[in-house]
Amino acid sequence: MKIKRDNSNLKSRLLLVGVMVVVYVTFATLSPERFANANTLYIIFQQAFMSSVIAAGLYFIIIMGLFDFAIGSILVFSGILGGLAAQHTGYAGFIIVTIVVAIALEIVNGLLYMILKVPSMITSVGLLMILESIATFFNDGCGVALEYEMRLFGRAPYNIIIGTVGLIIASILFGYTKKGIQIRAIGSNELVARSAGIRVNQAKLWGYIFCGLLVGIGSIMNISYGGKLQPALNLSSIDRNYAPLLGCFFGLAFKDQINPMVGILIGGFIIKLLTTGLMTLGVDATIQSVLTGFVLLLVVALTMRNSRDMHVIVK
Amino acid sequence: MANKDIIIRVEKLCKTFVTTRAVVNATVDFRSGEIHALIGENGSGKSTLTSMMCGINKPDSGTMFLNKKPFIAQDQIHANENGIAALVQEMNTIDHMSVAENIFLGRENEFIKLGMIDKKRMSRAASEVLEKYGLKMINPNTDISRLSFEDRKIIEIIKAMNTDPKILIVDETTTALSQKGRDLLYSIMNDMRERGNTIVFISHDLQEVIEKSDAITVMRDGEIVDTIEVKDKTTEDELKMLMIGRELSQKYYRSDYGRLVSDDIVLEVKNVTQEGVLDDVTFELHKGEILGIGGLTSCGMHELGKVLFGASKAQKGSVTVTHKNAIVKNIPYAIKNGIAYISKNRDQESLMLISSISDNICLPSLDRISGKGLLRHKNENIFAQAGARKLDIKMENIEQYVFYLSGGNKQKVALAKWICEEPDIIVMDCPTRGIDVKVKAAIYSMMDKMVESGISIIMISEEMLELIGMCDRLLVFNKGKLVADMPRNKELSEETVIKYLI
Numbered sequence: 001m002k003i004k005r006d007n008s009n010l011k012s013r014l015l016l017v018g019v020m021v022v023v024y025v026t027f028a029t030l031s032p033e034r035f036a037n038a039n040t041l042y043i044i045f046q047q048a049f050m051s052s053v054i055a056a057g058l059y060f061i062i063i064m065g066l067f068d069f070a071i072g073s074i075l076v077f078s079g080i081l082g083g084l085a086a087q088h089t090g091y092a093g094f095i096i097v098t099i100v101v102a103i104a105l106e107i108v109n110g111l112l113y114m115i116l117k118v119p120s121m122i123t124s125v126g127l128l129m130i131l132e133s134i135a136t137f138f139n140d141g142c143g144v145a146l147e148y149e150m151r152l153f154g155r156a157p158y159n160i161i162i163g164t165v166g167l168i169i170a171s172i173l174f175g176y177t178k179k180g181i182q183i184r185a186i187g188s189n190e191l192v193a194r195s196a197g198i199r200v201n202q203a204k205l206w207g208y209i210f211c212g213l214l215v216g217i218g219s220i221m222n223i224s225y226g227g228k229l230q231p232a233l234n235l236s237s238i239d240r241n242y243a244p245l246l247g248c249f250f251g252l253a254f255k256d257q258i259n260p261m262v263g264i265l266i267g268g269f270i271i272k273l274l275t276t277g278l279m280t281l282g283v284d285a286t287i288q289s290v291l292t293g294f295v296l297l298l299v300v301a302l303t304m305r306n307s308r309d310m311h312v313i314v315k
Numbered sequence: 316m317a318n319k320d321i322i323i324r325v326e327k328l329c330k331t332f333v334t335t336r337a338v339v340n341a342t343v344d345f346r347s348g349e350i351h352a353l354i355g356e357n358g359s360g361k362s363t364l365t366s367m368m369c370g371i372n373k374p375d376s377g378t379m380f381l382n383k384k385p386f387i388a389q390d391q392i393h394a395n396e397n398g399i400a401a402l403v404q405e406m407n408t409i410d411h412m413s414v415a416e417n418i419f420l421g422r423e424n425e426f427i428k429l430g431m432i433d434k435k436r437m438s439r440a441a442s443e444v445l446e447k448y449g450l451k452m453i454n455p456n457t458d459i460s461r462l463s464f465e466d467r468k469i470i471e472i473i474k475a476m477n478t479d480p481k482i483l484i485v486d487e488t489t490t491a492l493s494q495k496g497r498d499l500l501y502s503i504m505n506d507m508r509e510r511g512n513t514i515v516f517i518s519h520d521l522q523e524v525i526e527k528s529d530a531i532t533v534m535r536d537g538e539i540v541d542t543i544e545v546k547d548k549t550t551e552d553e554l555k556m557l558m559i560g561r562e563l564s565q566k567y568y569r570s571d572y573g574r575l576v577s578d579d580i581v582l583e584v585k586n587v588t589q590e591g592v593l594d595d596v597t598f599e600l601h602k603g604e605i606l607g608i609g610g611l612t613s614c615g616m617h618e619l620g621k622v623l624f625g626a627s628k629a630q631k632g633s634v635t636v637t638h639k640n641a642i643v644k645n646i647p648y649a650i651k652n653g654i655a656y657i658s659k660n661r662d663q664e665s666l667m668l669i670s671s672i673s674d675n676i677c678l679p680s681l682d683r684i685s686g687k688g689l690l691r692h693k694n695e696n697i698f699a700q701a702g703a704r705k706l707d708i709k710m711e712n713i714e715q716y717v718f719y720l721s722g723g724n725k726q727k728v729a730l731a732k733w734i735c736e737e738p739d740i741i742v743m744d745c746p747t748r749g750i751d752v753k754v755k756a757a758i759y760s761m762m763d764k765m766v767e768s769g770i771s772i773i774m775i776s777e778e779m780l781e782l783i784g785m786c787d788r789l790l791v792f793n794k795g796k797l798v799a800d801m802p803r804n805k806e807l808s809e810e811t812v813i814k815y816l817i
Contacts, residue, residue: 172689175690175692176689176690176691177685177689177690178681178682178685178690180690181674181677181678181681181690182681184670184674185667185670185674185678188667188668188669188670188674189663189666189667189668191663191664192664192665192666192667192678193667193678194626194646195624195626195646195656195658195664195665196650196678196679196732197646197647197649197650197651197679198647198678199647
């Protein structure tokens with residue numbers, strides 16, 4: 001059996017860009033004053049970067065067939081510690097602490113899954129609950145606030161620069177390093193990866209480390225943008241998983257046609273366009289979620305044709 | 316034979332997958348009371364044709380006549396209801412469900428009492444069925460994933476027979492079975508024939524086909540080449556010619572005898588023991604030698620292959636790469652010391668199906684391709700392309716998914732992956748299993764080239780003829796024990812070897 005792929009590449013790219021344009025034009029026509037101006041578009045663009053960097057991290061986990069519910073709580077935890085460090089040590093401490101803590105927590109996450117031999121989805125929920133609670137011990141549970149001069153990475157063009165750097169790093173790690181290919185191989189068929197001499201657990205741990213790196217960068221952008229960060233409780237940090245997760249799905253859906261990091265960014269952009277657009281129209285938040293969900297299903301369904309031809313069982 | 320009734324007739328059946336014409340204008344008559352074999356190379360359309368008969372795929376055009384009435388199977392259940400059942404190539408039982416649940420899958424309604432499934436009654440019914448086929452030792456309540464590959468396959472056969480089919484499609488089932496399983500299947504097939512039913516029988520084992528069938532239909536490139544009655548005294552060679560469309564120009568097995576094998580020892584296997592599987596196995600592999608290992612499926616040779624590669628641990632004994640004085644302890648270490656291993660379970664353990672040919676070939680050689688720096692897709696593709704060319708893989712391009720390749724070409728990818736890694740020792744577990752003659756010949760000649768360049772090969776196989784034809788030395792295993800060590804010899808016959816197996 002043979003398949004033409006060149007043609008479908010172009011089609012998928014056009015589809016993705018097409019969806020983006022259609023979404024924008026729709027809201028621009030419906031809400032010309034509040035939505036259709038350069039300023040709004042610029043803000044959406046900046047926000048898309050933030051969730052995309054986190055999505056890029058999550059992508060390393062999801063491509064291995066694993067799952068991580070804890071990214072939201074790791075984002076908050078590392079942000080609070082980084083922010084506290086920033087008050088004493090300036091930018092160097094801020095950046096290093098946030099990223100190192102995020103990586104360390106993702107390593108813990110990976111080790112938990114590997115040592116306990118329990119599905120990663122479950123271990124990461126456990127970790128999430130622990131981290132949410134521990135985060136309240138710092139600074140009397142008040143979280144942290146950053147001074148204006150420490151919030152460079154929350155402003156354009158610096159947020160775009162650090163976001164782009166994050167996505168480029170992810171792209172290189174994913175597509176051009178041995179570990180990246182090993183991570184992909186594990187997702188494709190773990191037995192084959194093992195018999196090709198890959199140390200599977202080691203490679204998985206690298207996936208978690210890469211994820212931690214990007215979540216750390218995302219955390220820096222997040223706290224710089226918001227200025228304040230408070231501990232999240234009662235599983236509310238899961239809320240922060242949604243946007244990156246949706247972006248991740250876009251990356252996955254188009255991974256054979258487009259560099260997944262670009263797919264994630266465009267996906268993140270589409271989602272932000274949608275949510276912001278619906279907000280400017282004054283649509284109820286519940287309806288917003290319903291519509292966002294539908295768009296995701298539609299896009300994924302339109303692009304997963306290949307695997308349906310192959311009778312692949314989707315899980 | 317011609318006087319028997321036509322039970323099912325396919326007429327001008329066509330099926331295209333994406334861009335490949337899998338079946339073209341196929342017209343065949345299947346009669347009642349006959350075992351009708353369907354043969355052809357991998358990718359010649361046999362499985363596609365039968366998949367349309369049993370409702371897995373729908374034809375693009377053409378019709379089928381079941382008892383002279385037009386009939387197109389809408390899905391497998393529809394086909395089952397009309398008396399057509401199929402045993403497919405792949406594993407078709409559901410893990411983590413009991414044997415009884417598997418046997419009665421889709422027929423749970425028969426056991427419903429007060430809205431719930433009466434498990435006791437189902438298990439009793441399953442016992443009866445198992446007993447009928449002489450399988451009393453299987454407990455119907457065990458989780459089916461605890462059974463051996465072969466036993467699961469046998470459960471599948473029983474499950475199919477349980478619907479009392481008038482037409483049974485047997486798609487390369489025998490390759491997965493040992494003699495015991497084959498005998499059971501043959502007796503079921505014969506029994507069905509006696510009762511005037513029809514068996515459509517797909518197999519690569521031409522000897523088996525000639526022995527068991529009444530009629531043989533040969534397919535090539537999706538088309539029906541010919542249908543022959545077996546009483547015409549067909550020979551294997553004639554069938555091969557029909558399948559390939561010309562005479563075999565390449566040599567098949569090796570024709571040389573008395574080749575001198577180097578005295579250098581490259582691999583030493585000492586006292587390897589695995590409880591209940593391998594019993595104190597000791598042998599040596601020489602440089603540039605093809606060492607054959609033969610036996611029944613359960614004799615421990617497949618496990619031995621894994622031990623050599625560090626994929627399975629021995630309780631006692633050691634495997635040593637001699638010139639490096641390295642004792643194999645795990646897979647990465649084995650690879651580092653020049654050992655490669657091609658698994659018997661190609662699709663599960665050798666290939667990433669939903670990945671490109673390039674990704675598959677490059678996987679064990681990433682270090683070599685990247686050097687110390689980053690991996691470039693261009694370099695990967697160049698590397699993979701060279702491997703693909705070496706083995707003459709038929710493909711659209713190097714980025715094509717392995718999934719779309721035929722069985723033989725998939726096996727070539729699995730080989731290319733390890734040949735490109737340039738090992739010193741290569742362990743092949745059933746490298747020609749379920750593969751057509753043309754690809755087999757290509758693999759044999761590849762092996763020839765490899766030993767000439769100084770690579771040593773261990774070939775594990777269940778086919779004695781292949782071992783006798785290819786190996787410099789043949790080791791025979793029986794119940795985990797090494798029972799015979801025979802040098803290459805013109806006089807060595809299959810019968811001699813089989814004596815040691817049993």
